[in-house]
Amino acid sequence: MSPSTTISSSAWDFEKGRYTTKLQRVQSAAGTTCNNCCNCSSSVEAVPALAPPKPLLIASPCEAGEFPLLIFLHGYLLRNSFYSQLLQHVASHGFIGIAPQLYEVDGGDSTGEIKSAAAMTNWLSEGLADVLPPNVHPNLSKVGLAGHSRGGKAAFALALTKAATTLKFSALIGIDPVDGMDEGKQTPPPVLTYVPRSFDLDMPVMVIGSGLGEVRRNPLFPPCAPKGVNHEDFFKECRKPACHFVVKDYGHFDMLDDVTNWLLDTVINCLSKNGESREPMRKFVGGSIVAFLKASFYGDANELMSIGSGHATAPVELQTVEFRK
Template identity: 55%
Template sequence: MASVFDEGKLPLEFITEETPFSSCFDSSAPPKPLLIATPTVNGTYPVLLLLHGFYLRNYFYKGIFQHIASHGFIVVGPQLYSLVPPTGPEEIESAAKVVNWLPQGLQSLLPENVVADLTKVALSGHSRGGKAAFALALGHAKESLSLKFSVLIGIDPVAGANQYCRTNPHILTYVPRSFNLNIPVAVIGTGLGPEKKNGCLSQPCAPDGVNHKEFFNESKLPCAHFVAKDYGHLDMLDDDLPGVVGALSGCTCKNGSGSKDLMRKSVGGIVVAFLNAYVNGEDENLLAIVADPALSPAKIEPVEFITA
């Protein structure tokens, strides 16, 4: 079995596309700045839209983007805001605009002879971006979506500070299997996300009651749950993050003591395995990970995969 936890064999490139001031008059211009990782080998590839976390930058995820794209996917990461984080509903509307831009603008940015297969679009997000991805899939955007999602993947999604202080819209119901979704869902969590950093901060980054556990519990079948036991909420980001935001991100969440590269490989590999299973119809890697979680570079415990 070719390991999804190793980088794939496809050469790729990163494309950065800013939003011009004239974008309101040009439908081909992206509504938000984009970071795109794409294979450069001739072919047609599924698309993964990945929404960044609270106050983070899309380029903090370049390692994850590279890992996924090298296995034959076009990864699109919009920068949904710059300085001031929007409200939850505004974030969802921004993401919806990006979704509706894809059919008219994505292809023009890709390398020659690389084609985006927009019949196979997966939606993902990390942290608050994971919650926004679920909200978008659940139909909370006012703007009608022009594309249908094939798969939904939450990477340590967070819906607020606690069960009684959640970001709008309130999508968690605390009723098992209650999400009104008819697509496969994978939720990747972290074991240290619910813990405070050094025991001194007032708020963990992924508190119990609003984190990956509840998102998985409310997802309908088929759904999968993978928890990186010894890693924290931001450990899948790149090393040495630049700028003030990068420096602040290193001070907010409890981190694991292991190599972040192992965490990135684990998250990237699980995403690739789930996409292969439910977008490409190739479930060998996913079933192998479920049967033997020790295949993952980072310790994954628990692993749950419910299909019926």
Template identity: 50%
Template sequence: MDAASAVLLFLAHCLLLHRCMGSEAGGVFDQGRHGVSLSRVDEARAPWRCGGGTPSTPGAGTLPPKPLLVAAPREAGEYPVLVFLHGYLVVNSFYSQLFQHIASHGFIVVAPQLYTISGPDTTEEINAAAAVIGWLAGGLSSALPPGVRADLTKVSVSGHSRGGKVAFALALSHAKLALPLAALVAVDPVDGMGVGKQTPPPILTGRSRSLRVSAPTLVIGTGLGELPRGPLLPPCAPLGVSHAAFYDELDCAAAPPTAACHLVARDYGHTDMMDDDTPGARGMLTRMICRSGGDRAPMRRFVGGATVAFLNKWVGGDGAALDGIRACPEQSPVGLSVVEFLDDKATAPIE
């Protein structure tokens, strides 16, 4: 390398360093400025709120169609809503730390328990999730802290694993929604046990750019999800029906430019965004069946921060944090193997 090339390389490195130092990407991976209330809302009893206080008693018309876990800022104000759909055969409370991270940045997270036991068909889950979205206008206020209001013009949907598939189904109009979706965030989505073994109704088609989603979409993937934990166990996110396939088939032609993003956590597994402590037999299985990257906290911070950055841009109109992740992915608390945006198909492997 000659002296001129060395100088240009040095200047480019300094420019990138300056951009990253001034980037707002890192802040979304930390806890936000809002205190958070975590509430349970059951079909048969009044909301219960963590941290004390007297819960309100809703009327019959305000009871949700499914039990809920609701995370919301404590400070009075109006906040956008994210409906989060849990993974296969797990409990919504397994994501409570993730919900609190997102809510601390100024979002209301509504997480229904769609079922206790379910077979392969996801039709009832899709309809139940749509019913929860329909309930928001008449019932959500009873589950929120005093002075906190939901901005129902800005409702987004997210889901993990099979819940990510259900979230895609809602965005693809597999059920009629009472409210338009502002954004879609799929966290390591899975469409069945493998190619040709999709659970009904199938979402993936096997054709690139075949899923016409009108809402801006973030697909988060895991590098270890497609790998089995052991020789006798199947992978939790099988190749061909996991995050890469969802992103490849995504067509955001009806959405704004740069409306789709694909981020992959290289060294983390399918359930690593869950709580540190997931009790009971189901909680134990989240650690035994899926390959893991170890400590869950970094992956949880990444998923929460990436979700906040994406929603800030497409729901809140502030793209600084998402632009920061794109420019400086090394600020993420986990190593990223893919940082991809649909506008240019630019993929950035990070060593």
């Protein structure tokens, strides 16, 4: 296989790609790693010679080649391992997914996780190659940045250079991003400005929203993705090129693994409205990420546009489709 791997478009992006994948955990310099609270089946690695600043979950192809990167930032108080099925879906199409565990417990201020994400990004050029499978090489000139929930806010903040990175991002993805507790209650540092198309981002952006994320299930708590601080507001501030998909009848956590842990699943069921199964939403998010990265990195927008035109057989029904060209 050539040093620069061509991403295959023969298989539809909502289905598993042609690459076999490896899921591994890498310890941080402090020696901390995933506590396996979700019974994650990934292999545990010793601390490498140049350890990352935060523990990592990495999904990569097993076959030889050079592959683009996707940095993925987890949601508030969630584990990076809860996204293992999503990351493996993306990796099976020829990408290296890297998900840091940004914190164990945190308050309302996301400044620390933004700085941690920046530090991890800066580590990639020095340490990533040493922890990947043999003959799997990272393409550091093609780096996508994604995040879910408050991780989506952190991804936007990092792309807006609220913390400096040595690598340049080429694409940005917000998955049901949230910038606070409710309308008018942004958490620090605020990212939304409420000025249309105010985000000065030198890269294409995709925002995916959940139709049920803004629906309150429990009268004692706000919805998981409240109006005024959710995906709609993030997309309003994006300049072209940008796209916005909202999935009908699925909730804020429906792209997570089928099983996370009993406590989280109990809390999710109490606080949020969810779809009947996580698999359709997870396949849509994974496939949309793949299609968007192909368009951003290789100029192949056919499959991304097919999603928007309805020509693609998506596993979910979309209630909103917007392209800003």
